[in-house]
Amino acid sequence: MNDPNKDPRFLHDPYLTYAAMRSACPVQAVPTGSGGHSSYLVTGYAEARQALGDPRLSKNTAAFFADKESRRRLHPAVAHNMLASDPPQHTRLRKLVTKAFTPGAVAELRPFIAKVVDRLLDQWPVDGPVDLVTGLAVPLPVIVICELLGVPEADRPNVQRWSGELFAAGKPGLIDAASNAMAEYMTGLIATKRLEPGGSLLDRLISARDGGDHLSEEELVSLAVLLLIAGHETTTNFLGNAALALLQHPAELDRLRSNPENVPAALDELLRFDSPVSTATFRYTTEAVTLGGTEIPAGVPVLVALGAANRDPERFPSPDQLNLDRDAVSHLAFGHGIHRCVGAPLAKAEADIALRAILTRFPGLRLAVPPDQLQWRHTRLLRGLAALPLLT
């Protein structure tokens, strides 16, 4: 099949294509990029879960690219990080992060998140059009991560800009410049915090130790950059996709509006229904692997389509229906296995607070354009709206 990411119909609704692929074969070879090499795409739930938990599928992308000319020249702090590593390195980094990234740290951020949401919604017109993406979904996650990391307010606009530019599909020059700027900035911030320690997550990471082990300077920089990259556009997409799903299902929306305390329980189904990370970051086979009956040779990339797995009727009956009463907790929107999202509680806290505030403050909210006119962002791994025009 041709690269579906270039097809506007696929970007608008990938689920029909995914369903057809899944019923043909839940693990199949697809062409990758311009080189014409094959990678394998996993669209079935059971196969996706198995792939995400299989140690023979490596995340050590530096090793994979080492002998390939196509290797991108990203700053090492952007290219080499926890998400791009295998045990034992991954285990060591993850342990130090989980020590600092506690549920308590997320709970402490809730009042701050609520304040930012209120401030952003205060700027929405009482009676008029507004874009939920630029008016909430883009700024909220980056402001929250900056607060978490202890990025001073004056520097946040720069960080927000670089973070956006890192996803500038098709503009390698801009991506490289943003990756350098971000890494340099974080290096400086860590140096400042060593001299004047504070109480932020970055401070906790600087002092996090596991026995005699602690994070090196380069590991700290790459972790700070990873948190920004991993926590920004993903959460932006979640807020947009969740709001759209609710607006397109008025009965579910009404029920939630009457019982906003049910928002936290609805988040898993919203994540399942239109998953913000459409495809997990790539893995490659370190040896031949048989997955879902398909033999995958050694040394090839494997892409796990989380969005497709979450619509597998074998796991979720009537998967194309948004059903807020469904037990969707086993969805794969945050991944599965050792790389499962570290930031999941934070993303859920942001969505809970933001969706509740929108439902309460704007009871008449509706789409300002027909759904088929909505523009989706052209990124390979992520699924999110370029804009979500609403009438308040």
Ligand code: HEM
């Ligand atoms: C709704 C929002 C989010 C979604 C859907 C999401 C999704 C994911 C997924 C699918 C993975 C695993 C990728 C793979 O295995 O290839 C992942 C990993 C990760 N996420 Fe998230 N994420 C979200 C928000 C966040 C936030 C807010 C943060 C932090 C501020 C964050 C930090 C991370 C980190 C550090 C990893 C790497 C974990 C590891 O390698 O062990 N994410 N995320």
